[in-house]
Amino acid sequence: MSNKHPGDVSLLRILREKSKGTVCIFEKQDFFGIYDDDAILVAREIFKSEVGVKRIQIGEKRMAYISLGGGQYERVIRELLVVLRYRVQLYKSMNNQWLIKCTGTAGNMEDFEDIGDMGKEAANLISILLPRTRKIHGKVFAAIIDPSTLRISFAELEDDDKLSHLEQCIISSNAKEAIIVGDPPSDRLSLIKNILRRSNIMCTLHPKPSDKTHFVRLLKEEEKAKIAHLTDDLRCVLYGVADYIKLVQSGWASQFTLNDYSNGRFMRLDEGAVKAFELFFPFNAQGAMQATVYSTLNRCKTVAGQKLLKEWIARPLCDDRLIRERQDCIEGLVKSSSLLKALHSSHLDKLPDLSFLARRLLRKKARLLDCYRIAQSIRKLTPMRECVLQIANASPDCSSAIKDLLLLPIVWGCEQFKDLVECVDQIVDDSNVKANGLRIKASISPDLQKIANKLEEIDKRAKRSLSRMCDRLESSGIKLDTTSQHGYVYRVTMKEEKQIREASGIKIIDGGKGAGMRFRDSNLDSINEEFIEINAEYLRAQRELEETTVEICATYASALSRLSSLLAVVDVLTSLSIVAISASKVHIRPKILPLGSNEFNIKNGRHLVLDFLLPHYIPNDVNLTDTRALIVTGANMGGKSTYLRSTALISILAQMGAFVPAESAELSIVEAVHARVGASDRLSKGVSTFMSEMLECAKMIKSSTRDSLVVVDEIGRGTSTFDGMGLAWGITAELINNVGCRLLVATHFTELTEMNDPPRVRAIHMKVMMEDTLTLLYKAEGGVAEQSLGIHVARMVGMDEETLGLGQKEFDxxxxxxxxxxxxxxxxxxxxxxxxxxxxxxxxxx
Known part of the structure; x- marks a missing residue:
């Protein structure tokens, strides 16, 4: 098939020169076109079929082509940016040349925010500067921009040769895209790209910016003085993120605050821990969506709350005072469970995304409806305030924290936006939203009042027409409706459908079981045409007043963004409280002790996610107070890995300030949680399972301190038995004797238990019962497992007896x-x- 388009030469040049990871879309009159490899990508990855792909000839090149309608276009844009993390360039033809109309990336979707709810993504963006140096370690610099909270953060990190601290910063940033500023050394660039790839973050190279004004103009006036105290490298990384995203051009000037993104106040979680404990994604993401820590904890009602919950999970606190403050709030909420449920299901429910509305105001894309939604949200704060006040009064011991974190932000919102609500009430007419949509009150303007009088007269005529129709059809069940789509219509229930269809001079509009049948006669048709014309005149006349109203509301954009952040804290604390009271078994408030304390005891601890999935979960005790290391042996599927994961998760939850699934817990703060649990081949990078395991272990040993909690599961499996045993021994001994961290090791190398040196190092095993068949008891007790029972486990899962017999013979x-x-x-x-x-x-x- 041959198909000629305007600007063939221009189109072919764009396809030839576009960078890897970019998809080009071309806007036609009423549809969109995608060509060549991009067309195949979209067909396979998004539509999962090449049925719609055509072959066309452009110039001398034959290529694949796919056309998209409006709905398909929106789906493709969303999945390319959000799911597949491609850059998207939208082109429009002008004078037979294709010119860029819009550009979008995972971290910068501003140009596409009007597509569906794309604007609600407000993805964080991180920029990174790796100075050129001969040292294998040294300082790295990062800046994080968060459009939803109007906050820019910076970090100056003294890092090791594995960039461990930068990795933790990247994980906790909640970024969808990272830009590498300048020209870093090739080895460090390769390392950071691997970290970003494993974290599913898009990577973009960006030159050092020459224009520094973009960044300065983003900051509020009182924030600009902070720039003078920053080093040149920090300024460079900040200028880079502002230069790349170019928010100033979109109305964001003088809106952002500048903050130090300090890692010292938060627990460090490496990529291995995030993956092993399934904080955000299942460990083996195959098939249907599986439960994660985030999905289990996420009972949030607001978009900002969901985003903040991810941040709390990725950055648990290391400050025991702040942890106890969150605990006080949750304890007070849990004690008043009926008020908690009301706060969750009534007051927080259906709150719009206030940060999204704030961004629409800043970008001058807001409409009267947005202003109305803001005012409606502020009205909900008054009953919310009364509910939280009752909760505070019901728990005097917790009232101080409840007032600081929950009540005062709501009170501030009520006071801050009182004038805005009054303004909207005076201007907006919401008396007949279904019929007319939102309108400016006619009493505001003499011109509007004249048009409103005409509309009122039309309404009287329509009602008289209804009376005549009822008399004509001898029915009292006919109603008069006014909709924004159809204008005036008659409506009857479907029981009277037959009578309407048999009547003469009737035009059926639509019909269905829920809405009934809607219709008009010639008289109402004439009235409706006049109504549509006059109503359009009203909307034109109110446009200037509507713009003035939006401008007034836009002055509250910064405060609205702040309110969104404050309510997000309320939402997350409420969500964590709902989780605590929803579990079938008790969740308790752990006792938190300062960093460097010796205590670490958990009684009858359980795994958070499994606690909600399994009705008969077997709890276990953990004692790492006098003991610094536990070496866990036992049968396959016997619960060793779950024992390790549940212990680490309880520590993470406790430092988030959440209640934990246990009978009791007394925990010292840990400064980091490191994990080496499972491994998979990275064939695309030439890295085997064993090499991947060794790389992670090396990084873990270098990053761990005495105050770390380290979880190691089955190291040394990917090589020969003696090599694996030797490495497992060496790694375990290094962590016990030299690092001195709290350590949990699960292994089938029972030789490791020869390190048993109570109370410093103890061996425990997962109990089983052997009679006619093997029964896994999932209970930990002291001592070493007598055998691994792998053949018995294989029999449990249904392996054939002939194979098992051969295996048993060789084992004997x-x-x-x-x-x-x-x-x-x-x-x-x-x-x-x-x-x-x-x-x-x-x-x-x-």
Whole structure:
């Protein structure tokens, strides 16, 4: 098929020169076109079919082509940016040349915010500067811009050769895209790209900015003085993020605050921990969506609350005072469960995304409806305030924290926006929203009042027409409706459908079981045409007043963004409280002790996610107070990994300020949680399972301190038994003897339990019961597992007996050899000099 388009030369040049990771879309008159490899990508990854792909000839090139309607276009834009993380360039033809109309990335969707709810994404963006240096470690610089909270944060990090601190900053930033500013050394660039790839964050290279004014103009006037105290490298990374996103051009000038993004006040979580504990994504994401820590905790009602919850999970606190403040709030909310449910289901429910509305105001894209929605939201604060006040009064011991974190922000919102609500009430007419939409009150303007009088007269005529229609059809069930789509219509229930269809001079508009049948006659048709004309005149006349109203509301945009952030805290604390009272078993307030304290005890601890999924979860105790390391052995599927994960999760939840799934818990603050749980091949990078495991272990050892909690599961599996055992021993010994961290190790190498040195190092195992069949008890107790029971577990899951028989035979042979070796070794150790020669000559192993 041959198909000629205006600007063929221009189109082919764009496709030829576009960068990798960019999809080009071309806007036609009433549809959109995608060409060549981009068309195949969209067909396969989004529509999951190449049925709609055509082959066309442009110039001398034959290529794939796919056309999109409006709905398909919106879907493609959203999935390319949000899911697949591609850059999108939208082109429009002008004078036979294709010119860029819009550009979007995962971290900068401003140009596409009017597509569906794309504007609600407000993705964070992180910029990174890696100075050129001969050192394998040194300082790195980062800046994070958060459009939803109007906040720019900066970080200056003294990092190691694995960029561990930068990795933690990236994880906790909640960014969708990272820009690398300048020209970093190739080895460090490769390292940071790997970190970003593993974190599913889009990477973009960006030159050092020459224009510094973009950043300065973003800041509020009182924030600009802070720039003078920053180093040149910090300024460079800040200028870079502002230069790349170019928010100033979109109306964001003088809106942002500038903050230090300090890691010292928060627990560090490495990428291994985020993955192993399934904080945001399932460990093995296959098939249907699986439960995660975030999905289990997320009972938030607002978009800002959901975003803040992710931040709290990624950045648990290290300040025991702030942790206790959150705990006080949750304790007070849990004690007043009926008020908590009212706050959650009534007051917070259906609040719009205030940060999104604030951004629409800033970008001058807001409409009268947005102003009305803001005013409606502020009205909801008054009953919310009364509810929270009752909760505070019901819990005197917790009232101080409840007032600071929950009540005062709501009171501030009520006072701050009181004039805005009054303004909207005086100007906006919402008496007949269904019929006319929102309108400016006619009493505001003499011109509007004249038009309103005409509309009132038309309404009287329509009602008289209704009376005549009722008389004509001898029915009292006919109603008169006014809708924004159809204008005036008659409506009857579907029971009277037949009578209406048989009547003459009737025009059916539509019909259905829910809405009934809507229709008009010629008289109402004439009235309706006049109504539509006069109503349009009213909307034109009110346009200037509507713009003035929006301008007034726009002066509140910064305060509205702040209110969104404050209510997000209320939402998250409410969500965590709902989780605590929703669990089938008790969630308790853990006792938190300062960093460096010795205590770490959990009684009957459970795994947060499994606690909601499994009705009969077996709890376990954890004691890492006197013991610094626990070496856990036991059968496959016996609960070793769950024991490790549940312990780490309880620590993370506790430092978030949440209640934890346990009977009791007394926990010292840990400064970091590191994990090496499972591994997978990274074939695209030439990295095997074993190499991946070793890289993660090396990074974990370098990053851990005495105040870290380290979880290690089955290290040394990806190589030979003796190599694996030796490495597992060396890594475990290093963490116990030199790092001195709190350590949990799950292993099938029972030799590791020879490190057993109570109380400093203890061996525990997961109990089983062996009678006719194997029963896993999932209960931890002291001592070493007698055997791994792998063949018995294989029988449990249904492996055929012939295969099991072969496996058992080989197992018995190897076990016999090991037994003989041990007997001979013991004999040599205990033998006299004269008998050693005879033992060696008769040995089966020499």
């Amino acid at each position: 042979r190897l076990e016999m050899i090991e037994k003989l070796k041990k007997e001979e070794k013991d004999a040599i150790i205990n033998a006299t000099d004269d008998s050693i020669r005879d033992i060696i000559l008769n040995s089966t192993t020499f």
